[in-house]
Amino acid sequence: GPVLVIAGAGSGKTRVLTYRIAHLIRxxxxxxxxxxxxxxxxxxxxxxxxxxxQLVGSDSGEAWIGTFHSVCARILRYEASAFGLDxxxxxxxxxxxxxxxxxxxxxxxxxxxxxxxxxxxASISRAKNAMIDCALFAEQAxxxxxxxxxxxxxxxxxxxxxxxxxxxxxxxxxxxxxQFRRCPEVxxxxxxxxxYILVDEYQDTNRPQYLLTRLLAEEHHNLCCVGDDDQSIYxxxxxxxxxxxxxxxxxxxxxxxxxxxNYRSTEVILQAANQLIRNNTQRLPKELWSETPGGSLIEWIxxxxxxxxxxxxxxxxxxxxxxxxxxxxxxCILYRSHFQ
Numbered sequence: 342g343p344v345l346v347i348a349g350a351g352s353g354k355t356r357v358l359t360y361r362i363a364h365l366i367r368x369x370x371x372x373x374x375x376x377x378x379x380x381x382x383x384x385x386x387x388x389x390x391x392x393x394x395q396l397v398g399s400d401s402g403e404a405w406i407g408t409f410h411s412v413c414a415r416i417l418r419y420e421a422s423a424f425g426l427d428x429x430x431x432x433x434x435x436x437x438x439x440x441x442x443x444x445x446x447x448x449x450x451x452x453x454x455x456x457x458x459x460x461x462x463a464s465i466s467r468a469k470n471a472m473i474d475c476a477l478f479a480e481q482a483x484x485x486x487x488x489x490x491x492x493x494x495x496x497x498x499x500x501x502x503x504x505x506x507x508x509x510x511x512x513x514x515x516x517x518x519x520q521f522r523r524c525p526e527v528x529x530x531x532x533x534x535x536x537y538i539l540v541d542e543y544q545d546t547n548r549p550q551y552l553l554t555r556l557l558a559e560e561h562h563n564l565c566c567v568g569d570d571d572q573s574i575y576x577x578x579x580x581x582x583x584x585x586x587x588x589x590x591x592x593x594x595x596x597x598x599x600x601x602x603n604y605r606s607t608e609v610i611l612q613a614a615n616q617l618i619r620n621n622t623q624r625l626p627k628e629l630w631s632e633t634p635g636g637s638l639i640e641w642i643x644x645x646x647x648x649x650x651x652x653x654x655x656x657x658x659x660x661x662x663x664x665x666x667x668x669x670x671x672x673c674i675l676y677r678s679h680f681q
Contacts, residue, residue, distance in 0.1 A: 343558075343592035345543075345585070346567040349629045350614070351605030357567050358539045359389055362404065363396040365537055374403035377535040377557070379412060381542045386411070389541075405535070409550050413513045416531070417520075423527050424520045431507040438462055438509050445497045456490050464491045465498060469511040470547045470579030472518070475499050514549040521556050532560045543568035543588075547579035555591070562592065570624050582623060603629045607636025647681070 348354030358378055365371040380386050386407045393401035405412060414432065421428035433441065442458040468478050475495040482488035502508065508516060521528040538558050540546070543566035546554070558564040566588065573582045589595050603611055611629045618624070644650035658672050 343562050343588075343595040344565045345588045345595055345597045346565070346600065347597065347625055347627055348567055348569055348600040349603060349627055350569065350572060351603040352600035352629070353604060354541075354567050354569070354600060355385075355388075356392075357600070358541055358565070359392040359396060361539060361565055362393060362401070366397050366401065371537060372403070373401055374405075375534065375536040376404040376539070377412065377537070378404060378406045378539040379409055379541065379554075380406075381408060381545060383408060383411070385541065409553070410510060410513045413517045413553070416517050417508075417513070420520070420524075420527050423524055424516075427506045429506065431505065432513065433502070433507050433509045437507070441501050441505075441507075442494075442498060445494055445501055449493060449497060451490060451494065456487070456494065461491060461494050461498075465495050466511050467579065468495065469515050470549065472515065472548050472552065511549075514547075514553060518549050518552045518556065521553075528556060531557060536561045537563045538565070540564070540566045541568070544570050544573040544582060544585045545575045545578075545580040546584045547581055551581065551584045562594070564592070571618050571621070571627075586623060586625065599627050601627055601629055603631045606631060607633045609636035609638060613639050651681070 346354070346357055348357060358380075362376055362378060365376065366373055378389060380389060390401075390406050393404065393406065405415075407415070417424065417426060417430070418428050421430075431437075439458050439462065442462055446453075446456065446458060446461065468474075473481070475492070475498075478488075478495050479492040482492040502512070521531075535557050538554065540554060545568070554564065554566075566585070568585050570582060570585050573580060573585075576582070589597065606614075608631050611631050615628055642653055644653055654674060658669070658674075661667065662669060662672070
């Protein structure tokens with residue numbers, strides 16, 4: 342059945358999916374080829390595969406473990422004939438996308454002042470992540486001059502991709518959703534194949550990823566999602582926090598498990614984090630705790646501007662290092678972006 346694991350920071354959530362897969366194979370006689378495990382990075386997928394091999398040996402080999410993009414690319418190539426696609430399609434990376442967009446803008450005689458390649462691609466990516474194709478985008482553009490330009494560019498960009506038998510990264514998720522809706526017999530094949538679906542970092546899924554997961558899990562409802570709404574950071578890439586917040590609405594019979602013990606930080610850190618995060622209006626209730634008592638109090642120093650902030654940090658490190666005979670290599674500075 343459907344399970345949502347709310348795994349707070351430092352609660353060991355990386356183990357959850359691998360141990361659940363091992364448990365399904367060992368104790369419930371689930372065939373590995375009925376399992377699909379999806380994560381967000383190739384590194385995480387590789388680590389998951391390694392852990393699975395350690396836990397259940399070669400039995401795990403038939404399970405599909407990968408990123409959303411790699412799993413979808415695999416489906417598109419396998420089902421190219423049924424979907425009416427060329428199985429040798431190209432996947433455009435960021436450089437390819439920019440080059441294609443520059444050509445499109447040049448052909449349409451659109452200047453950088455009106456719309457440059459970066460802004461055009463960002464607008465199209467947002468549209469695709471909202472499942473809005475170029476025809477619907479043109480309908481919704483109405484009288485907005487900027488949107489009307491983007492609508493022209495979007496249509497030409499899509500035509501350029503298709504003429505080159507290419508997909509961009511957004512298409513890799515969007516296209517299977519469209520094709521599954523168009524070809525129910527192919528969708529049914531994958532529903533029977535993937536009877537147990539596990540998704541990592543569910544708080545960072547976007548609309549197409551959510552729809553793909555729903556389509557595949559619709560028959561068996563064996564969907565296990567692990568995530569933490571408090572750690573959702575990819576809204577700028579189209580992540581939709583509602584996917585995790587409304588899991589119980591989508592699956593009323595769902596079991597919700599909260600992992601609230603933190604193995605990483607002291608009580609002081611967790612109390613401060615809990616106090617801050619509980620002010621968020623859109624979140625699932627949880628309270629992190631630790632068996633590591635005490636800890637140094639957190640110092641919070643307001644600064645007038647970024648220069649004063651930098652000077653304060655550097656001055657304090659120099660004073661502490663001299664006062665306590667420490668080396669500068671004993672200190673670590675975390676910053677938000679490289680310009681700092």
